[in-house]
Amino acid sequence: MNLNYENSFTIEGGNFEDAGKIAVEIKKTLKNMGITGDTLRKTAIATYESEINIISYAKRGVINVRVTPECVFLNIKDEGPGIEDIEMAMREGYSTASYRIRELGFGAGMGIPNIKNCSDDFELTSEVNKGTHLRIVINMNNS
Amino acid sequence: MTLFEVMDILDAKVLVGREELNVEVKTAFSADLLSDVLAFAKAGSLLLTGLTNPQIVRTASILDIAAIILVRGKIAPDETLRLADELNIPMLSTRYILFETSGRLHAAGIVGCVEKVGRDDSVAL
Numbered sequence: 255m256n257l258n259y260e261n262s263f264t265i266e267g268g269n270f271e272d273a274g275k276i277a278v279e280i281k282k283t284l285k286n287m288g289i290t291g292d293t294l295r296k297t298a299i300a301t302y303e304s305e306i307n308i309i310s311y312a313k314r315g316v317i318n319v320r321v322t323p324e325c326v327f328l329n330i331k332d333e334g335p336g337i338e339d340i341e342m343a344m345r346e347g348y349s350t351a352s353y354r355i356r357e358l359g360f361g362a363g364m365g366i367p368n369i370k371n372c373s374d375d376f377e378l379t380s381e382v383n384k385g386t387h388l389r390i391v392i393n394m395n396n397s
Numbered sequence: 398m399t400l401f402e403v404m405d406i407l408d409a410k411v412l413v414g415r416e417e418l419n420v421e422v423k424t425a426f427s428a429d430l431l432s433d434v435l436a437f438a439k440a441g442s443l444l445l446t447g448l449t450n451p452q453i454v455r456t457a458s459i460l461d462i463a464a465i466i467l468v469r470g471k472i473a474p475d476e477t478l479r480l481a482d483e484l485n486i487p488m489l490s491t492r493y494i495l496f497e498t499s500g501r502l503h504a505a506g507i508v509g510c511v512e513k514v515g516r517d518d519s520v521a522l
Contacts, residue, residue, distance in 0.1 A: 271451070273452055273455070274452050274455030274456065274459070275455070277455070277459060278455050278458050278459065278484065281458070281459060295460070295461070298459040298460075299435055299459060299460070302435065302455070302456070302459045303435060358450055358452055359429065359430055359432070359434075359448045359450070359452060359453070360431055360432050360452075361432065362430050362432035362433060363432070364432040364433060364436045365432060365435075367436075368432075368435055
């Protein structure tokens with residue numbers, strides 16, 4: 255099993271039709287590399303939630319995925335409004351989502367807490383009117 | 398139970414995955430909120446929902462959901478059906494409402510993939 259991989263995916267804000275496409279593609283790639291179980295599930299959920307967030311709130315964003323034999327690193331950067339109150343954004347149920355986002359079934363204020371739950375290491379920084387930066391580490395299964 | 402038995406209990410139509418009806422399921426999650434599905438649903442479960450957009454299929458694929466059951470007689474648009482076919486997610490449609498669909502499956506032995514969420518002291522009265 256060759257566990258070395260890196261790729262970046264650009265996501266356009268507002269492209270609701272394709273929401274989730276990139277995350278499904280990333281999951282498929284990692285699965286084909288032989289990654290399974292919790293590591294695969296956590297990576298898939300974290301990238302999916304991040305992709306939905308970029309589409310829902312940002313102008314554009316990039317999801318960088320780097321895989322080593324020990325971890326999956328996700329580096330997610332967007333250009334957009336940023337998050338005014340990170341503490342609130344971390345709270346389950348807090349949301350600033352528009353009707354368009356809620357209509358798709360998202361925007362219930364579970365996204366960022368769910369990303370954190372899937373992470374072994376999680377760092378969220380944001381600058382209002384500039385963008386948001388997420389750094390996530392997911393350890394490989396102990397197998 | 399198999400998807401074939403699920404289909405029988407719910408008097409459901411198969412929209413996608415006619416060849417996959419022998420798949421075994423034991424658990425389910427019901428919601429019209431994909432945010433909650435992503436936070437709580439478990440691999441191998443049925444997803445019962447009234448949503449029909451392509452994101453239900455992508456969400457199911459991300460979580461390794463066994464099959465999607467559309468409730469309240471919903472028929473998904475072509476793009477959703479195409480995607481379900483492409484990502485290999487069986488999709489059924491039943492005329493029962495979400496409550497009835499959940500109740501009938503539960504009575505037949507399917508349980509929730511989680512029973513409760515949060516801590517016991519997390520609901521403030």
